[in-house]
Amino acid sequence: MDRQRNTQLEAVMAKYGFTHQSLAKEINRITAQIFGETHPRKCTDRHVRRWISGEVQWPWTRYLHALEQLFDRPAQALGFIPRGKHSANLPAPPRPPAPTKEAPVRRRRFITAPAAAAVALALNIDETPVSGRLSMTDVARARERIDRLDAHFSAIGGQPLLTVATAYLDRLSTAADHCTYGPRVEQALHTAIASLCSSAGWAADDAGNLDAAHLWRTTALQRAILGANHRAQARAWSDLAVHARRGGHHREALRISQTALTSREARQDPRYAALLQSRLAIGHARAGDRPAAARALLAAQTAHDRINPTEPAPRWLNFLTAAEISGLAAITHQAMGHLADAETVTAQALTLLDPGLRRSRAYYSVQLAELQLAQGNTAGARTTASAIDTTRVSSQSITGRLATVHRTLAAA
Structure with a gap:
């Protein structure tokens, strides 16, 4: 041969x-x-x-x-070539040895809450080395665990993941301080930590801890700069814009979004452009500039139409589907006072939404109920709110908004 x-x-x-x-x-x-x-x-x-x-x-x-x-x-x-048709079917490997009793005890030093513990055990976060030489392989494994953590966020919300994320940040920071590695590994490690800080920021946001969310988001930007990773920087800027908007600092949010859009990633990657333009549209709407908001909405949709579906997205951007673009557009319409349009587009987002994105479904379902209430459609809001299932989603921000809807309905 x-x-x-x-x-x-x-x-x-x-x-x-x-x-x-x-x-x-x-x-x-x-x-x-x-x-x-x-x-x-x-x-x-x-x-x-x-x-x-x-x-x-x-x-x-x-x-x-x-x-x-x-x-x-x-x-x-x-790329391996079997010797014959029978050799291509590998015999099943033997079962791995049963885990020792020490492993769960060792992991419990990180996690105690049941939901968080299940995620931490699944991710094996305590297998990342904290001494010795750190390789690109170690960082790749850390990156894979962070991606899986982001997937859990989309499925169940961030509140139970905050403990997991902060525990893993402690471990990666210890690795950064005590391991030896070359410049290439150092940059990759800073980039991984930046991504995890961004995830922690969203988890803190879901837990209702906005101070912690701001801390993690600013740390994400610092680490992204240290890692010289422009994509991580664009993500951090985008998250900081959201944080400023939620704090009522709409001009600041607008300026941050505009800064993020000057990045190379926003110019070259339609996914980043679509997300940043959507958030810019919300910023313009909150600042009272309706023409600029409409232009940003159009730019977001145009960028999303340019996405090549065959090119894999970064795991943290998996949520950015046509449904999410519609949901963000609805927030812009709501900020401009176009409540009927906002309701229509929110309903469209829910129709398009992937069933696995349970957090997004709960978020936009609450948004739909709020919009119906704001237009005096009490019956519609009651029907929408009663159908929202938050038993499998852990987000204080979402459940808090839903509780407000129910209180308003009870008083109606």
Whole structure:
């Protein structure tokens, strides 16, 4: 069989910052976990070089299991070629050893609340090293955990995740202070911490702690600057605009949104442009500039139409669907006093919304009930409010607004 270089494995190694030696080390760690034993022949950088060169096109089963687990894709998607049709079906690995009693105790030093504990256990946040040498692989794992935390936020709200996010921030900050690493890892680590700070800001917002939300959002911007990551900076500026608006500082929110829109990301990435233009529209509406708000709304929709659905979005931007664009447009219409238009567009957002985005559904359902009340449609508001299910969403800001709706209805 002709030797063919494994460019797929080479590409995924480069993506996650693996060298030949660091990949071999990681494979040995994973095989020890899977097989629960110390194999006399360890994987070395020579094995990895032979895989990449194509000298070995189908490694030993134990190494293939480790590679599949590490990169979360089948061996053939990593460029390996089976020896025959039967070898392509890897035998199932042995069950991993049962967890020791120490692991849950060790994790409980971070989390005590039941909902938060379940998320923390699922994310394994205490497996991030806090001493020794930190690699791009370690940062990639941290990044993956932060992305999963963002997915939990969209599903259940941020209130139970605040403890998880702040605990993980403590751990990553400890890693930054006590581990050794090169400049590339340092920038990636600052960027990961910036993303986690942004997540913590939204979690604090949902918990009703606006002071903490502001702290985390300003810290996110600082870390994004240290990481020299313009996307993280654009995200932090956007979140600070939201915070200023909620504090009633509409001119400040407007200026921050305008600053964020000058970023390269806003010019080149339609997703960022759509989000920032939507928030700029709200800022103009709150500041009383209706023509500018209308122009920003049009720019947001135009940017959203330019999004290529085949290009993956950053995990934290997964919420930015056509439904979200409609929901943000409704907030702009409401701020301009166009309540009927705001109600129509909010209803449209709820129709378009993905079922898995339970927090967004609760948020915009409450918004719909508020708009109906504001127009004197008590019957419609009562029907909307009674159908809102917040049992699986933990957000003090949403439940507080819903409680206000119910009190208003009771007094009507």
